Amino acid sequence: MQRKFLNLFIQAGVAGAVAFVSWTLFQNTQANLEARNIASGFDFMSVESGLPINDSLLPYEPSDTYGYAFFIGVLNTLYVSLLGIFAATAIGVLIGCARVSSNWLVSRLAAVYVEILRNVPLLLTLFFTYVVVLASLPHPRASLNPFTGIFINNRGFYLPAPVPYAGFWCVTAAVLLSFLMIFIISRVSKRKRDETGKGLPTLMIGASLLVAVPSLTWILSAPVVDFEFAVLKGFNFRGGLVLRPEFSALMIGLVLYTAAFIAENVRSGIQSVNKGQVEAAKALGVKSSLTMRRIILPQALRVSIPATTNDYTSLVKNSSLAVAIGYPDMVSVGGTIIGQNDQAIEIIGLWMAVYLAINLVVSAIMNWLNAKVQVVER
Amino acid sequence: MQKPAAREKFKPLASEPAPIGLIGPIGWVRANLFNGWFNSFLTIICVAFLGVIIPPFCSWMFFDAVWFGDSETCRAASGACWTFIGHKLQVFLIGPYPTSEIWRPAAAAVLLAALILATTLRLGNKYFLVILWLLYPCAAYFLINGGWFLPRVDQSRWGGLMLSIGLALVGILVSVPLGILLALGRRSRIIAVKSLCVGIIEPIRGVPLITILFMASVMMPLFLPEHLQINNMLRVQIGIILFSSAYMAEVVRGGLQAVPRGQIEAATALGLNYWKMNYLVVIPQALRNVLPSLIGRCIALFKDTSLVIIVGLLDFLGAAKAAAQDSNWLGYDAEAYVFCALIYWVICFGMSRYGRSIEARTTVHH
Numbered sequence: 001m002q003r004k005f006l007n008l009f010i011q012a013g014v015a016g017a018v019a020f021v022s023w024t025l026f027q028n029t030q031a032n033l034e035a036r037n038i039a040s041g042f043d044f045m046s047v048e049s050g051l052p053i054n055d056s057l058l059p060y061e062p063s064d065t066y067g068y069a070f071f072i073g074v075l076n077t078l079y080v081s082l083l084g085i086f087a088a089t090a091i092g093v094l095i096g097c098a099r100v101s102s103n104w105l106v107s108r109l110a111a112v113y114v115e116i117l118r119n120v121p122l123l124l125t126l127f128f129t130y131v132v133v134l135a136s137l138p139h140p141r142a143s144l145n146p147f148t149g150i151f152i153n154n155r156g157f158y159l160p161a162p163v164p165y166a167g168f169w170c171v172t173a174a175v176l177l178s179f180l181m182i183f184i185i186s187r188v189s190k191r192k193r194d195e196t197g198k199g200l201p202t203l204m205i206g207a208s209l210l211v212a213v214p215s216l217t218w219i220l221s222a223p224v225v226d227f228e229f230a231v232l233k234g235f236n237f238r239g240g241l242v243l244r245p246e247f248s249a250l251m252i253g254l255v256l257y258t259a260a261f262i263a264e265n266v267r268s269g270i271q272s273v274n275k276g277q278v279e280a281a282k283a284l285g286v287k288s289s290l291t292m293r294r295i296i297l298p299q300a301l302r303v304s305i306p307a308t309t310n311d312y313t314s315l316v317k318n319s320s321l322a323v324a325i326g327y328p329d330m331v332s333v334g335g336t337i338i339g340q341n342d343q344a345i346e347i348i349g350l351w352m353a354v355y356l357a358i359n360l361v362v363s364a365i366m367n368w369l370n371a372k373v374q375v376v377e378r
Numbered sequence: 379m380q381k382p383a384a385r386e387k388f389k390p391l392a393s394e395p396a397p398i399g400l401i402g403p404i405g406w407v408r409a410n411l412f413n414g415w416f417n418s419f420l421t422i423i424c425v426a427f428l429g430v431i432i433p434p435f436c437s438w439m440f441f442d443a444v445w446f447g448d449s450e451t452c453r454a455a456s457g458a459c460w461t462f463i464g465h466k467l468q469v470f471l472i473g474p475y476p477t478s479e480i481w482r483p484a485a486a487a488v489l490l491a492a493l494i495l496a497t498t499l500r501l502g503n504k505y506f507l508v509i510l511w512l513l514y515p516c517a518a519y520f521l522i523n524g525g526w527f528l529p530r531v532d533q534s535r536w537g538g539l540m541l542s543i544g545l546a547l548v549g550i551l552v553s554v555p556l557g558i559l560l561a562l563g564r565r566s567r568i569i570a571v572k573s574l575c576v577g578i579i580e581p582i583r584g585v586p587l588i589t590i591l592f593m594a595s596v597m598m599p600l601f602l603p604e605h606l607q608i609n610n611m612l613r614v615q616i617g618i619i620l621f622s623s624a625y626m627a628e629v630v631r632g633g634l635q636a637v638p639r640g641q642i643e644a645a646t647a648l649g650l651n652y653w654k655m656n657y658l659v660v661i662p663q664a665l666r667n668v669l670p671s672l673i674g675r676c677i678a679l680f681k682d683t684s685l686v687i688i689v690g691l692l693d694f695l696g697a698a699k700a701a702a703q704d705s706n707w708l709g710y711d712a713e714a715y716v717f718c719a720l721i722y723w724v725i726c727f728g729m730s731r732y733g734r735s736i737e738a739r740t741t742v743h744h
Contacts, residue, residue: 007568014570025601032600103417104410105424119677119726120719121684124695128719131702132712317586324688331588344596348589356584 029345038342045070051336053328055247066337070347073333074354080250080329081316081358087251088258088315089308095259096266110263117260123321125257130249130325140236149229151237157248158230161241167221174217175210182206246327250319258315262308269304270296301373309366313359320355330354449706462710463717466701470717473537473692475522482528483540486518490543498732515548533611537692539721541611545693546680549618553679554672556619557626561634562656564627575627582624587685590621595689614686622679629671633664666740673733677726684722694718 033040045067052062056072057079098110117125135154138144143153151158162168186202193199218224230240273296281291322329334347395401399408412418442457452459463470472483493514497507522540524530536544563575582590594617595610602608637660645655665672687696698718702711 010568011570014568014574018570018574028603029600032604035604101417101420102410102413103420103424106417106420109424115727116723119681119723119730121681121695121722123684123687124715124719124722127695127699128712128715132715135711320586320588321685323588331586331592335592338592338596344592345600348593348597351589351592352581352585355586355589356581359584 036342040343040345042346044337044341044343044346049337051333051340053333055244055328069333070330070337070350073328073330076322076328077316077319077330077354078358080247080254080319080322080327084251084254084258084315084319085312085362087255088262088311091255091259092262093266095263096270099263099267100270114260114263117257118264122253122257122318123324126249126253126321126325129252130245133252134245134249140232143232143237149227149240151230151232153237154245155236156245157243158237159241159243160227160229161239163226163228165223165225167218167224170221171214171217171224174214178209178213181209181213185209244327246322246325249325250322250327250329253321254315254318257318258311261311261314265304265307265311266300268307269300269302272303273299298373305366305370305373309363309370312362312366316358316362317355452707452710458713458716459707459710460713462701462707462713466704466707466714469538469697469701470694471538472540473697474535475537475540476531476535479524479529479531482521482524482531486521486540489514489517512551515544515551518544533609536611538697539694541686541691542680542683542694545615545618545683545686546676548615549622549679549683550676552619553622553626556623558630558661560623560627561630564631565634578620579624579627582621583628587618587621587682588688590617591685591689593617594620610689611691614689614691618679618683618686621682622675625675625678626672629668629675630664632671633666633668634660636667637663669737669740670733673729673737677729680726680729681722694721 046065048063049066049069050062051066051069053060053069053072055076057075058072060068060072095110095113098106099114101107101110137152137154140151140153140155143151143158145151149160182202182205185200185205189200189202228239230237230242277295277299278291281295286295319329320331323332323335326332330351334351338344338347396405399405411421438457440457442455444452444455444457444459444461446464447461448465449459449462452461468477468480472480475483493507493510496502497511520526521528522531522536522544523533560575560579563571564579566572566575591614594613598613598616599607641659641663642655645659650658683693684695686693687699692700695718698714701707702714
């Protein structure tokens, strides 16, 4: 009885304190906003912004509204995060495998990479990439030209821009179709293997499908894609696909940094698999490729995936460092808006909402994946 | 039948040394670098890569570098200009702190070094050391800030490595206990406490530190009444503490979950109240469980202090950036950042090594 009363008392106390603090903060904010002549609310979103944004995925003019400018920033954040997650995973898995390689030199080099990148702030890596590495590239007239149509200089990476024809979409559809067919075949093969103990040669069928169907479509729907090359005009290149230094520096920094963390997850995952498992597989005569795919990987993923989920969400959050090198992501654009009209509360609220939403989606996907690889225990 | 006169005694052959290819350096190279065609291929690629990278790097870093002299000597040389670091060392270490008062941060640094040494060598009683660690920030604050008989130094003149270490140290010392409280609160059966803690932890963990720093720097003045405004550095420090506490809380919560229920039940059966049970039984075990992640968070916090440059504080990285923009020493960004990276690396790597050593020491083998 006494305990119940105490419990209730604490509940009421906490709720009261929270209410009081919020009310005081609200009062203060009202008074401060009034004293500084700052209008609250989201009306400013439909006002013409006048912000220049260099990197945008959609057509953008400074005469567009603040709302649209912020939206361009959100798109850039999403774009960098998504690309970064894929690239960091690819490099991280590679380095992680190198870390457990039986080749001494390879595993040492991977360890050096991981230890350097993990123990230096990301912002420093970004500055170094942006200010030292990319800025030391030659100026446009002396561009590096490693392959036809690719120019590298201190204004950015210039790649040929693909110009798709109708056939391009046919080929895309063909690729998707062959993936669907592979999925169906692997299902059939699994059922057959469960029943008879011998499946279909899925890998061979899949590979030949993936090569044959799209290339046949390519040949049939002849003009598929054309490339528009960048051309040197005056002091700079025009046309083509441009990766500006801000974008490249952000991607390089984010990807290399996150890859070091993912590599550690991969390593600890692989090392967590009991040695006896591999020996048992060998004793049963399982091929080494199959051992990797069916025995090591499923158990290693169980350890690696939760940690990697965290690294993905921190990659998304770290993309906000774009503001330090001037890539127009959500934080960078929002920060400029705050500087222009002092709408700090609204912008910071929007930032939080968008990051929370992105991270919820990432966590949901990764939790789904995690649930798939976990052992089902009775 | 003839009997052998004297049975010859069995004599084994003298044992041969192992083949030259299996032992010694050659054996090691064959086993670790050239086992199989794929590994041989990788080794060759790596050696080629190192061959391309290392010579120019070494000549830039060491052989062609300028270690003494001034900016004139640097402009003539093709290597790194380390004398630039020497000339700018004060900016790197303490930022724009007044030169006349330089002994004060130096004294604080010596105290810190002594404290670190005493802790790593485990000199003295451990409770005594904890108290010293808690007293240290106050002493350092007094030394650096001034007051009483020391002239005051405005906080806008604090900077460099001093500021980074200060922000990280106070951040760690405050956010660990705060994180423990939040973690306990999150596991509380009192719903109001639990939802308050979840309501603090989850939103903070969901957003980047930059937004928290912007909030501390831009939004906090709006929340506080006119007569209670605090300076930017303190606001940023509060932001860092809040951010770090949320992460610490999650780490500690993982440790709390790993403490077997029987421990809590036994403590309750012995008649310990809530706080005694947590302090004497649950938290020591929980912290031991998560020591590696806790150290990891401390390292992350130290690295994260570099972000304060974005809200206008001149920390170590900011000082490096500023030093590289001096018109007498233009174009030595690479040196500034390499030096900065080296110091960050030494501190972070040292922390992780120390963490591993206490982890090995405190592991209980059942």
